[in-house]
Amino acid sequence: MALMTIGKLSGATAVKVTTIRYYESIGLLDEPQRSASGQRLYAGASVERLRFIRHARDLGFPVSAVRELISLQVEPGRECVLVDQIARRQLDEVRRRLTQLQALEAELKRMIRACEGGKIGTCSVLAALGQHENCLHEQHDGAEVLAGLPSKGA
Amino acid sequence: MALMTIGKLSGATAVKVTTIRYYESIGLLDEPQRSASGQRLYAGASVERLRFIRHARDLGFPVSAVRELISLQVEPGRECVLVDQIARRQLDEVRRRLTQLQALEAELKRMIRACEGGKIGTCSVLAALGQHENCLHEQHDGAEVLAGLPSKGA
DNA sequence: CCTGCAGTCTACAGTAACTAGAGGGGCAAG
């Protein structure tokens, strides 16, 4: 497994070239060797590292947590408990979001079922959105709960 | 229901003052009257409008969709179908995220169960993260699927 | 050797949806 350019690494890990450079810039990836002309050259270990990062990110770990995980990986011999804690924290977060989303799904379904062929004047989707004494307002800062919805795919 | 300052409106809708001003700046809220000294003064209708926005945002509708919904509200008489479409699109999105999160939950649980009291050298959380031929990699641009996880609460 | 093109470089700007802070002015009570 010889040295590879950033493009190859990108291909091997499904992480975009720009993202790899970004990870380097924020210190998630070490600075690699450079060719005489300044191009980054990666060894096989970078593939592992990057897959690790990718997978952790896919699991929803924020970059800060990934950083922690990496530092734990680098200096082994300490208790697994820390890693476990990070994972549990993440699991809690995931479950919180699951609950949220399930409530959203229910409400959206209800709205759509009610809205069949009516005119806007009586459209219950709009009416439902006008209500506020509804299912979602137990926690007050619910604002940020779903703030990060990308919906780029739409 | 007399005119109210931005602070009152904020209190009545649980939307932060800065956020209200932000909504105004992006055109979600109309510019309100001003007092002689330049303070914003809102009428009761603003409460409704803001609740509508808040609720739609809580349901995960992106601001662009909220904008559409508002415009549909403003010029009624057109078919409800458009509103319905937006809601369905949102429901699809929510379901997609639900599926994702359920997979994540399963994997995190598996990881945590495996990681009980071991040392880091054998920690299966870290090991699991190193794997990549795993449950989450059917879709290739999974990168962005969970990109927006805030986890500020942690 | 030349040309073309894909790949790479840096650096900066933009995205979503806010949030936070600086630095100043307004308003009612004591």
Add this chain to the structure above:
DNA sequence: CTTGCCCCTCTAGTTACTGTAGACTGCAGG
């Protein structure tokens, strides 16, 4: 009149990237 909270604008920061500009490199075909 002062205290203290509210309000103003404007700018910058957040997260995790993505996109763009403009320049350079590396390699294959002719």
